[in-house]
Amino acid sequence: MIQDKPLVSLHNVHKYYGRRDLVLSDINIDVYQGEFIGLIGPSGCGKTTLLKVIAGLSPASAGNLRIMGRTPERARRHMAYIFQDATLQPWLTVARNIQMGMRLRGINKSECVKTAGRMMELVELSKVADYHPRQLSGGMKMRVSIARALALSPQIMLLDEPFGALDAMSRNRLNEELLRIRAQEAWTAFFVTHSVAEAVFLSDRILIMSHLPGHIIHEVKVDLPHPRTSQTRESIEFQRLTVDVARLLPLRKP
Amino acid sequence: MPALTGALLIEVWYALIVFGQQPAVILPAPHRILMAVFEEWDLLFPAVCRTGLSAVLGFIAAVGGGVVLAVILASSRILKMSIYPWVLVMQMIPVIVLIPIFVIWLGEGIPSIIAITFMISFFPVTANTTLGLVSTDKELLQLFRMWNATKMQEILHLRVPYALPHFLTGVKIAGTLAPIGAITGDALAGAVSTYAGLGFLVQTYRAQLNTEAIFAVALVGCILGFLFVGTVYLLSWYLLHSWHESYLPAEHSKPAQRP
Secondary structure, three states: OOOOOOOEEEEEEEEEEOOOEEEEEEEEEEEOOOOEEEEEOOOOOOHHHHHHHHHOOOOOOEEEEEEOOEOHHHHHHHEEEEOOOOOOOOOOOHHHHHHHHHHHOOOOHHHHHHHHHHHHHHOOOHHHOOOOHHHOOHHHHHHHHHHHHHOOOOOEEEEEOOOOOOOHHHHHHHHHHHHHHHHHHOOEEEEEEOOHHHHHHHOOEEEEEOOOOEOEEEEEEOOOOOOOOHHHHHOHHHHHHHHHHHHHOOOOOO | OHHHHHHHHHHHHHHHHHHOOOOOOOOOOHHHHHHHHHHOHHHHHHHHHHHHHHHHHHHHHHHHHHHHHHHHHHHOHHHHHHHHHHHHHHHHOOHHHHHHHHHHHHOOOHHHHHHHHHHHHHHHHHHHHHHHHHOOOHHHHHHHHHOOOOHHHHHHHHHHHHHHHHHHHHHHHHHHHHHHHHHHHHHHHOOOHHHOOHHHHHHHHHHOOOHHHHHHHHHHHHHHHHHHHHHHHHHHHHHHOOOOHHHOOHHHOOOOOOO
């Protein structure tokens, strides 16, 4: 899985808001194809900003950033972003929401319909294809959001606390579904979370960020075997890693 | 419920006439008003058609002009800061002052009435549509950027549908104002015998002290207003009922269970 040339590479990346407010400080990351990276750190430490810098939605103020050898803006076509809220278009049905990104990229209608159908099967939403978002639960909306992102066949998935607003049971179930889908699609992922257990369950590598201005203070490799299931969470190795990562989190800011 | 309160109001009305001993010239009985509608129908029907036409044309101008102005205001913060205060100033000028100006510019009759209807009804469309266009969800905008959407795709597939409920709120308010504007215009700028709308007719009945006919005009004017507003509400329902929260009945608002 690991290759010589990184898919995403950030070197000495800094991000300022305005002229003075440093949000990200000296970020250095190399991520290889197929890796699942968990990003964890205190609230407001710049995790979302880092994701938006990678997506090209918020330009870096300084440093070198290459995504598949290109600038983030040029590599956007190969990336998909999943927000904390499902961010669906309420006037469109589930099927039309999933098709929208493809339609805007000029993919023909029949291909859009076919791909959306396949994605709905993947996230088990075929039965609600004609529903509007208002009629769905929070977990279902998030699965629509995931299906919409996957429909564009991205090589890099940027997930910004996608399950943060869900209850623990839904979150665990969706974590398992996410890994099941990834086993079929094999994209590279950046996953922002506040939950240590979620980061350990999903990731191949966890990057721990400091308080503001955010920078990477620790890196933890997660060697838990795949496929990971609910039984994985009960394993001693999982428990040990969760405690280790929790201990590495920065203490409350004085 | 509305039928019940209506019936109660009519009872109170009759009680006022009987116990208050009000003469018909001050407060005519409801059945006399209905009779006046039939007696004056030959004058009322063409008048309501003319007023209705003025209201429709003024309303279309208000919606069209209101949307164009909203798009201009929403397209740039500098434009909004430069133009919006003057739009507000226009709204501050009392219509009664504008009417003679319109009559001087456009003459008496339908052009002035349409201009008055426009002036009364365009602002809610502009204000609401502008709000809808500038308050598009920021994350959805970022999502469209991730999809490399063009500006036109962003407007058509995101900003316009997002602004639709706001726009329709403005249209509903304009729909209630347009018939009032048209009747006001009839009364003050429609003094042409060949173009006598409801407002002109009410002036004539006032001169004749025909109170029953004045109430009959009020009743027909109400029905015109209800038809107008009803059509706008129907359009709003057609465009929003399948997805907008305000139209979903309580039992359907419950999220679906995991299939």
